[in-house]
Amino acid sequence: MSKERKALQKRLNTLLAVWKVNQAITSTLKSKKVLFQVMDAVTEIMKADAVTIRLLSKDKKRLSLKAAKGIVKEHRLKKRSIRADDGVAGEALSNGKPAISGNILKDKRYTYFPWLKKEKLRSLLCVPLSFKGRKIGVLSIYNKKPSFYKKEDGETLTMFANQATIALENARLFEELHKNYLSTIKTLAAIIDLKDKYTRGHSEKVSYYSLLMAEELGLSQRRQELIQYAAYLHDIGKIGINIAILQKPGPLNAREWAVIHQHPLNGSAIIQQLGFLKELVPIILYHHERYNGKGYPEKKKNDEIPLGARIMAVADAFDAMTSTRAYRPALPRKKAIEELKRNRGTQFDPMVVDVFLSALAKKKK
Numbered sequence: 001m002s003k004e005r006k007a008l009q010k011r012l013n014t015l016l017a018v019w020k021v022n023q024a025i026t027s028t029l030k031s032k033k034v035l036f037q038v039m040d041a042v043t044e045i046m047k048a049d050a051v052t053i054r055l056l057s058k059d060k061k062r063l064s065l066k067a068a069k070g071i072v073k074e075h076r077l078k079k080r081s082i083r084a085d086d087g088v089a090g091e092a093l094s095n096g097k098p099a100i101s102g103n104i105l106k107d108k109r110y111t112y113f114p115w116l117k118k119e120k121l122r123s124l125l126c127v128p129l130s131f132k133g134r135k136i137g138v139l140s141i142y143n144k145k146p147s148f149y150k151k152e153d154g155e156t157l158t159m160f161a162n163q164a165t166i167a168l169e170n171a172r173l174f175e176e177l178h179k180n181y182l183s184t185i186k187t188l189a190a191i192i193d194l195k196d197k198y199t200r201g202h203s204e205k206v207s208y209y210s211l212l213m214a215e216e217l218g219l220s221q222r223r224q225e226l227i228q229y230a231a232y233l234h235d236i237g238k239i240g241i242n243i244a245i246l247q248k249p250g251p252l253n254a255r256e257w258a259v260i261h262q263h264p265l266n267g268s269a270i271i272q273q274l275g276f277l278k279e280l281v282p283i284i285l286y287h288h289e290r291y292n293g294k295g296y297p298e299k300k301k302n303d304e305i306p307l308g309a310r311i312m313a314v315a316d317a318f319d320a321m322t323s324t325r326a327y328r329p330a331l332p333r334k335k336a337i338e339e340l341k342r343n344r345g346t347q348f349d350p351m352v353v354d355v356f357l358s359a360l361a362k363k364k365k
């Protein structure tokens with residue numbers, strides 16, 4: 001291959017890796033996951049034997065490890081932060097540009113972690129991570145060969161550093177947003193739970209079981225979030241129902257049942273008003289539908305019922321069965337599992353029941 005072809009190929013590989021990372025950024029909002037994708041791309045393109053991402057402490061005095069790849073004794077790196085103005089990483093951070101060491105064994109700047117030298121790492125290249133002019137950390141790569149990294153490698157690594165920064169900042173914002181949503185939603189859920197002493201903590205547990213299934217099914221981050229929100233709010237429509245009906249110890253009469261049957265509709269109407277939660281409407285509206293079409297409010301069946309609502313139905317029923325109610329004591333877990341199996345394919349989506357039982361079994365291990 002000619003020199004030009006080689007150079008072109010190198011550029012293309014870099015672009016491809018950059019594109020892959022961009023895809024990762026837009027398809028996942030979890031900072032850890034994005035960082036590992038950035039590190040994978042860096043390893044491949046920069047031929048790195050090890051990669052570390054360190055972030056500045058709040059007081060800007062220390063750099064502590066956020067993620068690492070290729071370091072055998074990674075736990076030791078995690079234990080101790082380094083001074084923000086020291087070493088090769090410190091130099092990159094202070095000068096705001098790449099810093100290179102041809103051989104950390106012979107480099108006077110490299111005073112930290114003598115044991116790290118035993119990992120046979122020699123070359124080191126550090127670039128600063130900064131966001132909107134604010135320094136936030138350092139991205140470092142190591143290679144086992146001495147004098148491996150050159151000045152132009154600093155430029156390429158800076159490109160990845162920019163991506164890592166955007167990813168970190170995006171993830172932080174999304175995580176904050178999710179936290180804000182969740183706390184608003186939990187407050188709403190607490191209001192529902194307060195109303196009925198027997199269902200206290202119900203929304204929290206339905207949320208836990210629903211997330212178990214959503215994860216087991218490998219649903220996207222966004223859908224998992226929606227299912228979690230819906231779980232907290234599925235019974236919000238009970239807010240207008242008289243406590244005497246909700247807590248009635250005996251069986252309900254026809255009129256009382258009619259009132260209870262209204263709660264999915266009332267709940268979805270409440271959620272409809274909260275623009276940003278509109279996507280939860282079908283889950284809340286259909287959480288009492290049954291797989292065989294004998295549920296309410298619309299007698300939908302099979303796949304006509306949204307997956308989120310089918311998940312909710314299993315989580316809701318399982319927690320209801322295993323909790324004490326006004327009209328009966330709690331069922332042992334084993335019995336509740338038998339009930340789910342007995343109603344598999346009639347009340348519940350068989351696939352969802354299977355997913356739930358396998359997720360539960362894994363949790364037990």
Ligand SMILES: [Fe+2]
Nearest residue numbers: 234235287288
């Ligand atoms: Fe309900």
